[in-house]
Amino acid sequence: MSILNIMWAGGTAFASVQKVHQQILSHADKSVSVHTWLLQGRAIRNDCLTEQPVEWDLSSARLKGRHLWKLLMPWMRARFQKALPEDLQVVLLDGIGVARVLLPVLKRLPHVRAVVIFHGTTRLRSVDKKLIAQFPASQLTLTAVSQTLAGTLECYLQRSVAVLRSAFDPAVFRAAALPREQARTRLGLSVSDSPVLGAVGRLVDGKGFACLLESFASVSADKPDARLVIIGEGRAREALEARIEQLGLQGRVSLPGHLPEAATLYRAFDWVAIPSSEEGLGLILQEAVMAGVPVLTSDLAVFREQLGDAGWYAPVDDPVAWGELMERAFATSCDAVVETQSRVLAPEQAWDDFKQTTERLFSCR
Known part of the structure; x- marks a missing residue:
């Protein structure tokens, strides 16, 4: 066969x-x-x-x-x-x-x-x-x-x-995740307690990274030690780099490009932002929460499907709302938030459901 x-x-x-x-x-x-x-x-x-x-x-x-x-x-x-x-x-x-x-x-x-x-x-x-x-x-x-x-x-x-619903083996995924200090070093970040917001995805318009830059600029004015890292590559890189310069965010925002080991680096972040305008599922959400990092997401049905009331949401392409969400996040202990998000996401159950469904795909008619 x-x-x-x-x-x-x-x-x-x-x-x-x-x-x-x-x-x-x-x-x-x-x-x-x-x-x-x-x-x-x-x-x-x-x-x-x-x-x-x-x-x-x-x-x-x-x-x-x-x-x-x-x-x-x-x-x-x-x-x-x-x-x-x-x-x-x-x-x-x-x-x-x-x-x-x-x-x-x-x-x-x-x-x-x-x-x-x-x-x-x-x-x-x-x-x-x-x-x-x-x-x-x-x-x-x-x-x-x-x-x-x-x-x-x-x-x-x-x-x-x-x-x-795509899922990963939680035990295997967590075992591969680098510790906070090691992940931060890999990304060229200080290992201090300065807050770091992460994002992962292709650098294209639909991922909402332009909005993320605008909102981060407003928040970082009062929190100069905060950092934003967007891992990924794509045709919007030049426009994003230009906007970083216009907003005076050099040294506060980094675009390290596509990193094949990105899934091991989530613990470098205090929060992960997913400001997409549309998603089929959003694997980044699952990966971040399994790594022990809470997420901020666009208010999309597919994200509410996974996190329900445990999600922290902002409207699509709304820099003011995203800025307010970031301010709340930076002022909140992320441990309790990720614990709640992990309980609702239930990655172990999602993995079991995924295994059963995929096995049926290959079973005889």
Whole structure:
């Protein structure tokens, strides 16, 4: 038996998606062969992949059938079908983009079960609904990484969507986390008790880091020893660096870039901020709380789903509200807050639920 894991692309921008897929695959039977395809780009050394993938290196225009590439779509799908393992039983598809390309191929293989994993909000088309409707539930399983996302998809697709709330083994994750002093040293921070606010994510507009800078600037005026660290890389780096200079935050805000060991560094922070405008789940929330660090988040349904009344929320893209939330956080003992957030998040139970759900994905029909 073989399992095929098909990803849209590799690289740091897709690190969280890779984490989810690898967590799912970790629950497959050890005797099963696992293969990975990357449709776009190349794998890099720090990708969260357990084996060397097949790199198709296809352009977005080709995969989406734009312009003249539409005429070659049947030929491309024939290549995919020819490359499938002979003993293939289950295929994991990374979101609707990959599903649009591969589901027509799998339609001809009724003995193969497809699992589409939705990681975040996406623009579904009427043709997507029609494509999915062609498959019986025995051949196609739809999953989403949160109840919030699953509910939205079910309303549009009129089809059951399983909740596969991504989770990590809490014991393993905590064991890998560096102590506070070591983590701060790794990030070039003072090991003193100066408050440090952390953030992790791609440097893109949807992550809300511009708002975070504005609010931090107002708070740090009265708390000059406070520091902000945003771990990640992306196309918004230049704009964020310019804003840091305009706000006079040099030396108080650092952008260390993408760090493959970021998941081990949370204890360098007193709080972690997640000011995203939208999220499918938000793995950073889980990672921070498991590491013993409380979180401040945007007031999104997906965050309330996980933290309920234990969450500390601010409206999306509201620097004034975020500044007030930061002031409260810096004046509050974080130990009691993270204890409450951890109890509500219940990472051990989430891990057990995740294991049971993923094991069902690989069980025989």
